[in-house]
Amino acid sequence: MRFWVFIFLFSLAFSARASVVITEIMYDLEEGGDTGREWVEIQNSGSGIDLTGWKFFENGVNHGLVLAQGSVSLPQNGFAIIADNAEKFFLDWPGFSGILFDSSFSLSNSGETLILRDAGLADIDTATYSLELGANGDGNSLQKVNIDWVSSTPTPGELNTEEVVEEKVSPPLEGGASTIIEGGGNGNNGSVPPPPKSSFSAFAGEDKSALAGAEVYFEGQVSGISENLVNTVRFFWNFGDGTVGDGNKIKHLFQYPGVYIVNLNVSLGANSASDFAKVVVSPAGIIFSEIKPGNFLEIKNDSTKISDVSGFGIQINNSKIFNFPKDTKLSASSFLTLDSSTLGFEIPDAGEIKILYPNNKVLVSSKYGPVVLRESESIGFDGGIWKKSEATPGAKNQIKKDVVQEKTTLPPTPPPLTVRGLGQGGGVIEVGGGEASVINSQTGASFWSEIKWLIFGLGGGILGGLVYVFLKKRLTANVNNIQ
DSSP: OHHHHHHHHHHHHHHHHHTEEEEEEEOSOSSSOOTTTOEEEEEEOSSOEEOTTOEEEETTEEEEOEEEESOSEEOTTOEEEEESOHHHHHHHOTTOOSEEEEOOOOOOTTEEEEEEEOTTOOEEEEEEEEGGGSOSSSSOEEEEETTEEEEEOOOTTSOOOOOOOOEEEOOOOTTSOOOEEEOOSSSSTTSSOOOOOOOOEEEOOOOEEEETTSEEEEEOEEESSOGGGGGGOEEEEEOSSSOEEESSEEEEEOOSOEEEEEEEEEEETTEEEEEEEEEEEEOOOEEEEEEETTTEEEEEEOSSSOEEOTTOEEEETTOOOEEOOTTOEEOTTOEEEEEHHHHTSOOOSSEEEEEEOTTSOEEEEEEEOOOOOOTTEEEEEETTEEEEEEOOTTSOOEEEEEEEEEEEEOOOOSSOOOEEEEOGGGOEEEEETTEEEEEOSSSOOOHHHHHHHHHHHHHHHHHHHHHHHHHHHHHHHHHHHHO
16 A cells, blocks of 8 residues: 555656656757857646756756746746856847746757756656757747647747647538548547647745844736736735735735745636745844944844845934845845945934834844044944944954943942043043943053052052051150150
């Protein structure tokens, strides 16, 4: 029993793969050279299938497929083009909007055998052509119609030219009449030919990367119908996280990191099609990195993956919010520097800086400054503390080890002590109400390192004075005793 179940499942898997076939070959162009301009069309007559890792075997080489436009998922009844050079293909076919793979091959003008192979290098479909079939330099392409190859006007990404119908005449009927039967040899015993397969298909968009807690924008597409019917199509989304939605343009927020398969189903009357896209959601690893008041601020993608920050915002105090435009992505472990002209507001000497989700919720915030900086200096975020550093916009911070900006909370001591003056090296020290803030531009010594010397000095002076008085009294007493 298990053996037959295995055979059944294997046959299902094989039939799904075998549904992808080579349907059109453009091997010899009419005008100009063929180099880089040749292409092959494939079609999936089965359920949607992922073409990641598939190969195009030609002239003894398994050529790789690099996605140039569209999705690696080939939907049911969907087409894809494998081009020798994607840029040259677009020059010849500027209106093409379907799935396009860039490869590297050179089709023989005298004919050869082409093989489509899956990621495991299993042969999925084979096509053999020769110049005797036509399409050799006359502007036509070879197109598969039923089981035959015919020469006709190229139709990349569309249904091939209808099969040439051959008229067959049956023996005369009584009374001299005859019956005309169209389309023999199509598997239906010479009756009415089967209707062409529907080209109604869906496209859920390309795979995306996003941050947890941020909205992701989806735009579904449908093909195979006239434009005036697009608005009547139903777009139904399943986001793979337990939620669904309707509409060809929709936003969705993924709360938690993970890999989600977003499925789109489109329907119009009796027609329906589906497609999916993969969304990789990462933890929000966007952090502060560096600030140069009046000049620039810098953020960092602290994660190991590309982060889409489309719609994220930056705000300092109550400034207007700067929002990143659509399709803004940060490379892994990379820095992004923004100046005042880009942000649309001045970067003050001190304040609270915030990174906001697209819905204006706070992702992270921190207070900084004020601090005296040289022209070549900035403040860098290190270990949750702003520290003096060399100004390094777009690069790793260079924190100065002997200079920090820190804030320390002291235990309450009545009465409150209030001191204002210059610390060692010219730094400003302010103490009051039980809290001390120290900004030392030279040594970075904290309040305690400054005050201890004052205490030691006062204590030493008092102790010296007491010793002096004691000795003086003893000396006076001894003199009086002698007298």
